[in-house]
Amino acid sequence: MTDAHTSTEFVIERIREAILSGDLRPGEKLHQDKLADMLGISRTPLRTALTALTQSGLVSYESNRGFYVREFSFSDVAGAFQVRAELEATACRLAAFNMSETAERQLFELVEEGDRLLSPGSLSPENLVPYRRMNVGFHTAIMEFAANPWIKTFVESLHNVPLASDRVIMWRDFYVIRRSHDDHHRIARALAKGQGERAAAIMREHITFALEHLHTQLEEYPEDFLRVPTADTRSSKTRTRRRNRRPAA
Known part of the structure; x- marks a missing residue:
């Protein structure tokens, strides 16, 4: 080796x-x-x-x-999401001043890749990793366009709170995935037009909505805490639901 x-x-x-x-x-x-x-x-x-x-x-x-x-409480996760939302909103405001044709093309190519992966009308297990890669690439690109390395440094430290990471995809509800990816479209278009404040507002809502949906999913499917689906994911009929459980503190 x-x-x-x-x-x-x-x-x-x-x-x-x-x-x-x-x-x-x-x-x-x-x-x-x-x-x-x-x-x-x-x-x-x-x-x-x-x-x-x-x-x-x-x-x-x-x-x-x-x-x-390490174990994190939901309060830890929520706090990380809140800080991440503000930092990535700031990245959008700064990136709007630095959008070149190359930068625009990079963002729209990532958005188009997401469209391709979602085109079957669902996010299949085999497409989860490529979709996650696209999502990470989209958020990372905007932070790089912001040209302020501190934003990326601090956001990457927040990704050490696992459920606050941009690698986590709420894959059960295709409507939620589609809605989230529509945010990517709107953020990319706003940045291409130099609309930094608008892109920032969409990004803040994008991340805040992810937190709200995560909370709902953890209440309904506590056994899926940080679980990535595979081809043999258990059906809802056989899945154990313990609604009173919360992520460990």
Whole structure:
């Protein structure tokens, strides 16, 4: 295996993506032997990566428990969404002054990719990862066009609160996905016209609505907390619903 595949940076990114996508759940113990086998690495870079993830806030460590995925209360998640909404709204206002033909083309190409993925009238499990990639690319592009690196730095730190990440897609209700992607259309058009305040208002509502919908989904489907759908997702008839449960504090 090449050095690139055994580097600490590679291991950090693999574990981070596993946490943000829901493969590793809040409170789950991170068994080093199991992770080392899964990633095909030795325990030395793994422990270094887990220590780095602890410093970033995604992983916690206790002497009698070891490393485990950090747990967040819904209040933590809501607070992260609120700050993210304001920062990305600011990014829109700044980006409107920096829209070149290349920047416009990049945004509209991302929007068109989303259209293609949603064209069947549903977001299928196999299209979830490409759609998430498009969504991350759209939000990241606007922050880059803002030309203020602090915005991207702080927003990326907020993504360490997993459910506040732009990787999370509420995939059950296609109407919600379609509505969210329509926001992408409107934000791109507003930025192309130099309408920074309008783009900022749409972005703020875009992220605020995502928080409201997330709250509803967590109440109705608590077992889906951070879960990514697969082709063999259980049907609603067999899914256990425990409506009184909340994300762990």
